[in-house]
Amino acid sequence: MQFFIEVLIGGLLSGVMYALVALGFVLIYKASGVFNFAQGAMVFFAALTFVGFQEVLPGWLGLEAGSNTVFWLAFLLAFIAMIVLGVATERIVLRPLVNQPHITLFMATIGLTYLVEGVAQMVWGANVRGLDLGIVDEPIAWLMDNYEIGVSKFDLFAAGVAASLVALLALLFQYTKVGRALRAVADDHQAALSIGIPLQTIWRVVWAVAGFVALVAGMIWGARNGVQFALTFTALKALPVLILGGFTSVPGAIIGGLIIGASEKLAEVYVGPYVGGGIEGWFPYMLALAFLLVRPEGLFGEKHIDRV
């Protein structure tokens, strides 16, 4: 039983990390209808930029390496880089492709993936780097002593970050002017345009916010597994989460992430040995697929109504 709970909690917490990536997808899909495959590349780019600045800033400004100033300055600079990337994407890629079919936009974001990966590695180099957030990846002693359940401090921290990020986004969506405009655009592009909401500004904002989410996700994933090219594959982890939760739902991304994370780990532990292991790669997809057969629009997706 303890083992089961341990696996379950571990899975839920890693699910939170999937949800972090999925969140970026949802934001962009909601606002602009673009299925942004480049989100994984953006996570990679953000993490690499952050680590890169952390490395070069002490030399440039004469600051002490590893100090708090460097950390926050690097964070700020990486955020600015993500904003620039988002605005540039809107201007160069999305604007000329307005009104094109969804598949064309999707393909454009795959092109963007290659572009961003290439630029990131060209600027910062391709070697694997460590990222230290100051939280050790070790079990919480109190839980370990009393219940013999190992829950990593780091995972808990990641979950905390994700929760606060979601809360922040919810506040942003609910109570600010930009948030209202965002929701209006997500609801109906044309109606939003007709009451004077500047669509392109909103898109830029959304891409910047998605960039911020990518940065946070990149830092957490990077601290976990090292900042390396494999970070781009986080996108593939997020896709089943997305279809499970529904493309247009922020809570769906979180809950989908939890379900995928938990069931994936449980399946790997309990089913994996019977079929030779390594099922983590496809199990989430199969699960999501089976789920879609029952609810074709995901858990919280908008119900699709066909009119002839």
Place this chain on the structure above:
Amino acid sequence: MFYREAGQFKASYAEDARIFPIRQDRIGFWVLMLVLGVAVPLFSNEYWLKAILIPVLIFSLAALGLNILTGYAGQLSLGSAAFMAVGAFAAYNFMLRIDGMPFLLALVLAGLTSAGVGILFGLPSLRIKGFYLAVATLAAQFFIVWALVKFPWFSNNSSSGVVTAQAVTILGYTFESPEAKYVLTFLIVAFMALLAKNMVRSSTGRAWMAVRDMDVAAQVIGFRLMRTKLLAFAVSSFYCGVAGALYAYTYIGTVEPEGFNLDLSFKILFMIIIGGVGSIMGSFLGAAFIVLLPILLDNVVPALFGDALGAGFVSNFQLIIFGGLIIFFLIVEPHGLARLWQIAKEKLRLWPFPH
């Protein structure tokens, strides 16, 4: 001036139903076929045949398969490479386990196996649409590759999962030289392209297009959705499967499941996007473009910048160029190279007197 159809009348239904209604097109087509089928193998060198022409043909076939599914039937798939893998390994196993298996029959059986798997993974398309379906097809991609790696039976218990394709023998003649392999591939691809062209021109293709444009409306006017969609999945997977088998037997020679990864699926998707979605011609143009581009970049980039910048720089630069070009193409001509070709033909009809 040379491209006029004045004076060419269609006097019978057979003439009306021709693939190329204009005589100049027909002549051009046969000249092209002669050049590709006879002159190229006679005068081309080994590098061109092995590294460029054969892969272009094979990927054209795979792109054709995906184009039938995505371009004609409107079902976006990200798992084409997996169906190629099914075809390659099915052909290998048929050749291996059945004595005296004729190669062409193995090819057909491989295609059929792939079609069966395709129908299986196409079943969700009856419920799911759009990007949900696209992501669902990723399940096929990951599951098939995983299964081929995990169950050593598929690769005849080879420890690394790598299989070596057997010799290709038809009627006692062994296709060994690149020229022979090229001609074989060319004939198969040409035949299947003709088949595909006629399929999409017939009622089958019209059913697919009706489903693509609006499946509810198609259903209302009496198309059977299940049959139409699953047929599209089956035919598409059949083409991808045959392409995969050819990939193993006439191109690479040794294949491993991991070679048929998501990247390859994306590449095939790029081919149809850049070539033209919903166009047979586009599949060929797109495949040629995507196969040739990296080769071109390989040769041009180091020449431009020298070796001083290192291999890492060159490969990153290629990524950037590749991604940039795809975006550029999508922006400039979202309907692909096939549309450019069409526009060129329209212009030619009027040239040089535009009235």
